[in-house]
Amino acid sequence: MPIRLPANISSRQIPVVAGALLTLATAGAFAEGYPKAVQQLEDRGAEIVGEFDAPGGMKGYVGEMQGRPMSAFLTADGKHVIIGTLLAEDGTNISQEQVEKLLMEPRFAEAWSKLEDSDWVGDGSDEAEVVLYTFTDPNCPYCYRFREMADPWIESGKVQLRHILVGILKEDSAPKAATILAADDPESALRQHHENYEDGGIEVDRSVVSQTYNDVMANGELMSSLGLQATPSTFYRNAEGKIAMKPGVPNPKDLETMMGGPRP
Structure with missing residues (x-):
């Protein structure tokens, strides 16, 4: 789903993240399963369906929150997670690419057989x-x-x-x-x-x-x-x-x- 970003954001900035920043300090960077900061998303109702390597040493996650596709990014220290859209300086929408690959394509492929029936x-x-x-x-x-x-x-x-x-x-x-x-x-x-x-x-x-x-x-x-x-x-x-x-x-x-x- 396209997201309109403020016009004053410069393309020279480090890949831009539009969304909410959750400062979620954790006692340990990585617990069993997802890191604790990412588990905070699950506690808030997010359903994570996949992960990927993101720029800047971050780890990216794709899922759904309240029925809407979402992407989130775990900072390199493993203690904070950012929810929103990640853009590269060339304008590439990294979030959208991964949402389509990890969430929408598998869902639509599964849906096809249901449509046939x-x-x-x-x-x-x-x-x-x-x-x-x-x-x-x-x-x-x-x-x-x-x-x-x-x-x-x-x-x-x-x-x-x-x-x-x-x-x-x-x-x-x-x-x-x-x-x-x-x-x-x-x-x-x-x-x-x-x-x-x-x-x-x-x-x-x-x-x-x-x-x-x-x-x-x-x-x-x-x-x-x-x-x-x-x-x-x-x-x-x-x-x-x-x-x-x-x-x-x-x-x-x-x-x-x-x-x-x-x-x-």
């Missing part, structure tokens, strides 16, 4: 070279916009967009999602909904909602378990084959990256 609706050719999973609320205007932007790749057969339908925005979001999932041809129902989105989308069929309502709820639980709060949130493989996630409507450059190439 979820109740999704295919949008595009089953033979498409590129597959994306996107959490979609039937009433989400940004989901509608994203689908419009992706249309050239989908229609060309290059991309299949797999919609994991959730109901989080309006009272009829879940019933609409359940109606689509319960249709004899969910893909056609989804297209019908999209084509009529500006007129309210698909009409809820109360006679079938109960058949798939629990599936919609399960999709919502999956979304929450991945720490996502808004639609669309889209998972894809980047050029290196690693799983990445893009929240919201992508800009044109990001869209080409997600779709695996330029607009057909």
Whole structure:
């Protein structure tokens, strides 16, 4: 997650740390397990998932605090820990690189199999070279916009967009999602909904909602378990084959990256 630093910080300073400095004196530099200063973070609710060698003789740690990614740095004396973002003098965001490597990449790789096993609706050719999973609320205007932007790749057969339908925005979001999932041809129902989105989308069929309502709820639980709060949130493989996630409507450059190439 990008962090804006004060404009008065000079790039000539020693790698900058933006965040809170916890002065945590300890009786011994290194106890069993993590150093005592780092254990203070755990005592405050942090979950450490990995560590790395940081500049200046420091040791870096990556984890989560209150559901948010965090990085922390143990000073060379082993007695103090700094929470925040570490920048090199050339502008490299050392914290972000390590958060992505140690926290986000493993999490997204694990998430991919869960997405595959979820109740999704295919949008595009089953033979498409590129597959994306996107959490979609039937009433989400940004989901509608994203689908419009992706249309050239989908229609060309290059991309299949797999919609994991959730109901989080309006009272009829879940019933609409359940109606689509319960249709004899969910893909056609989804297209019908999209084509009529500006007129309210698909009409809820109360006679079938109960058949798939629990599936919609399960999709919502999956979304929450991945720490996502808004639609669309889209998972894809980047050029290196690693799983990445893009929240919201992508800009044109990001869209080409997600779709695996330029607009057909």
